[in-house]
Amino acid sequence: MDGPRILLIEDDLAIVQAIGFALRGVAEVDHIPGPDDLPDTFPFERYAAVLLDMNFRPEQREGRAGLDAIGQLRAADPTLAIVMLTVFGGVAIAVEALKRGACDFLLKPWRNDRLVAATRAAIDLTSRQRAGAAMSLDAIERHAIERAIERAEGNISRAAAALGITRPALYRRIEKHGL
Template identity: 75%
Template structure:
């Protein structure tokens, strides 16, 4: 029998939280937060095996920007934590942006429970591999660092290069090398 996984869930809809807890019963223990602002800066993400993250936290939000911001926050705290995005308002563009920012998967609500369970299993395995270093070669670490620096600098090469301690030409070479 597989050990019980620990999942961080950030979701504002109580009914969705309950449905996820029921779907993952026996597979994972779910710790839910209604608002990403409620996440304490002292919360240890290393105690979680994966995260499930809503894209919008208010009924009037539909563009996913709040969820994308939370991805950035979670990735800056624990780059190894696999994040599965959840949303009703899905689209290719928002899914691609979520994946670029570091989400490992994207599920539309309503989901199929077997698909949710499988996404959680894959995400927890990915987190474990990344934390063990098996998935993070030196090349992967460099690529990830460049992607994070570019995201934080909002695509500004000069700022990203400065944050990485590189010259602009050196950063351009690495971007080309990694196909970014």
Template identity: 50%
Template sequence: MNNDGVVLIVEDDVDVLRAARLALQPHVQRIDTATSAGGLRDTLAATPYDAVLLDMNFTRGARNGAEGLDALAIVREVDPTLAIVLMTAYGGVALAVDSLKRGAADFVLKPWRNEALVEAVLGAMELTRSRRGSEARDLETIERQAIEKALARHAGNISLTASALGLSRPALYRRMSKHGL
């Protein structure tokens, strides 16, 4: 069991919300819930989630998934590294394919088997961690390359290099030490 992730479930049906929470609770550290996509930007900005389980329809009688796809776009805009699992009772192949093309990590049909739901959400959490790890490594690489180029441009002069990078000399020394330069 993983038990260290934070998941957001966005689902308008309180019974489905409760069922999803019960299925996921033994596998994650914390579960936050919302019954609509309203305020999604603020919710995502306030907490670094590891995965989102997102319903496709929030209006009574809606079956086309448009609301879920709109919410998916908001999540991707706020945090492109965050993996989303979409769920609906009215899914078809076309909707599943469309949601995956738009950036969903997985698609679950209601009613689900608990094992399948858990597997999809844990897989999404792992994808989020992988994306965030790659992003961090990319930033580390970019920082190291910027320091190397600035050092070369200034013939190893620490004062000129620090000034060019907008750093103090001690900050540059710390970063150089971090990157083994």
């Protein structure tokens, strides 16, 4: 399969096999047993998403290792979407994971349709974030101006107000971008 690749960070081999089976035809799954197994020079750019367990030893239940790994992953590649996985979950831990930068949170055991949907959404989010990161500031500004004018149906005053700038400032930017 030449589709997207996801990185699964999970210590339980039965879970690794189940996720690989559930995502067959959706994404290629590469696996490492824990965040400590990530080498210093890891090719994050080859992955479209990460599925990250919260705990990496049987006695762990508080999710600290997974929460800390979110920061490590976000520092390495802030465009990479992260979906958290855990048996021991609650609203507080899910909220904390989302605050730290995860895009979704799934409880084990999961429903395969929910796992597939969350993985596809994460792959799409990574793609959008990487496209946005690759855009230059001028390209972003041009795109925002085009959208504002389109939404205002060509009314420059309304477009300027929507952008939070004056009409003369918008006219200057329109000229600058050749719109």
